[in-house]
Amino acid sequence: YQNRLSTALRGGRGPDIAQLKAYGELQPFIEGGYLDALDDSVTELKNMPDAALGGARGRADGKLYGVPYSVPMMGVFYNEDIFSAQGIEVPKTYKDFVAACEKLKAAGITPIANGGANGSAWELEIGVGVIGPTLYGPGFYDEMMSGKATFEDPRYVAALKRFAELKPYYSDGFAGIDYTTATQQFIGGKAAMFFGGSFENGSFKSQNPKLKFSIFPFPADDASTKLYTSAFSDGSYGLVSESQNKEAATKVLNYMASAEFAQAFADELGWPPARTDVTVKDPVLSKMMEMAKNSTPYLTLVGFRWQTPTASSVLQSEIIDMVEGNVAPEKLAADMQAAVATWFKPKQ
Template sequence: MKKLILSGIVALSALGVSMPAWAQELSFWSWRQEDKAQYEKFIKAFEEKNPGITVKFETFEATNYNTILSTALAGGSGPDVLFARAYGGLENVANAGYLLPLDKSNVPALESFAPAAIAAETMRSTKVTYAVPFASQTMLVIYNKDIFDANGLKEPETWDELVQASEKLKGAGIMPFGNGTATAWQNEVMVGGIASTLMGRGFYDDLMAGKADFTDKRYVEALAKLKEITKYFPDGFIGLDYASSQQLFASGMAGMFVGGSYELANFKKQNPDIKMGIFAMPGMKADDEKLVAQYFDGGYAVNAKTQHKEAALKFVNFLASQEFGQMFADELNNISAVPGVSFKDPLLAEVAELNKNSIPYIMLVHFRFGEPSGSVLLQGEIQKLLSDKATPEEVGKNLTTGLAAWYEPFKK
């Protein structure tokens, strides 16, 4: 039936008859090259239910995606539907008027999304939403269950227990952590994954209320502990890049890895036999609230100049549906932002549980809206801290001073 409909469309087109909105090919751009096979599967499910609409999925290298997309949109072209960044990355594109506003009138499912997810795809100044959030990511500690079991270890409940576990692994000839920090953004991951519990929810709340900055004792002491635990990182970790770090953990040479929930699928792909567990970094005392750092990873947006608005919105409504969210979680082993999705993978279900005790991944969520970017500042400062070129106090001061260039609460 679908072939008959499509052949009819081609015939009408040849006669110069204008096509209805549903009889269109949509272009769909993404930076997720590694997910292409899964997205083509998702698209097939959409096309089967929407005869006449076809979707061409195109992927680009992640680091160049923003430039390629902005250039195309500025030229009045670009895709019909696109992956959009979140937070500050979204505002750069939305501010230029390239994206179609989305709300409950054209994407009704948005009304049920979590406020934090919607905020990630909303302009702060106008409160207009421009994309359907697609995933959340969580900074935590991943560990190799077989290594822990073989060494009689359990998930640590206190900082001292973490140190003791690290010592035991080191004594057994196993790297306690596989992490390196030569890849700049990994320095920010270290702060989210290691320091969130240590700085505490109270610090985060005070920071957002304008009652604290990064010179606060709670933040500075958390950075000191971060530096302390890196004695259990691989020798020469400052020169160890991201891919090499991943291999150390995936191969079973390291017992733990500080990273995002996005690592779980990747490690399983590298080593199908690996058995993993996860935990939130413990605090100094067993009853300290254990926190993970969470952020929303991007969204699906519509080109404001698309010639296929009706079809594009139909596709975006599919991407906002629970049907799609469930496929996303099942196929990509990732935390979908769509409400009501269940997680068949036990580790994903555990991530979702840990997210109930989270604070935002601070620099990405709150401090990428101006220059200098909080993430760029933090990544450089942590590298200096770990290279013994700055103290925790100096890092806190430099972060606050740098952000004061555009962040009003720090200008006092």
């Protein structure tokens, strides 16, 4: 999609309103002069939280070039019927989580549907995003941005290690399982848990309306530890500079920034909308939005996809080997840091 949109805009054949990616993947369209800033024309943007707006800003000028539509967060989806049948409660500690996995495995149930084969290693990156905040905490992102911490920090390495040590509980044949297969294992009741983003909510419901599931934040070692979840701005809708219908397009964008649109977005898709002034009817979405109150930026996406090589590209290329024991977590972390060090300059 990015390539098609870029080709259309360069050729003067772009749409009036373009669906845009966030953060670093948005910047080339801003730098190319293909989008109008919306700070003055879309007044409802002032009612959106910074967590939503951050992904739609130009890095150089700080202006807003898109109307965000969702702020997904991440957690552990679980099958409520399986948990109930096996006498398992939502784990309060990591020890409880492992004990639950052992009990499920002994019962012949895949504890965690997981796999990143065939180009879907981004799902494994999400898994690290699910686990990471419980180990490196809410302030780690700011430490990374300031240069106080790096990917080689023991706290980030610990997140990689924890993701790898759960391999015995992942889908059989983990290295050959892709995202589609893993989701079908969970949707079909063959697996008890799934590491995922809130965008899965509507998809799970539409594919299996009878599936009873919910979500919880990944537990920490100590039950008293405040739990955090990774969150990010998923994308936005922008006004193409060469649009011949700017007045009408701006009206549409103002509607898309409204509370009315956010409510419809939540009701129809089951995703967390960009605005928080909505009435949530879906119990799973309600739980997600409650979890999102204690969120920290999805580290590799929000902070390190601005230029290439990205932290994500290195993580995705090596994470299966890390889980399989062929690459040490410390080596993966060092490779990620070496990659982003070629372009990342800490904020002073």
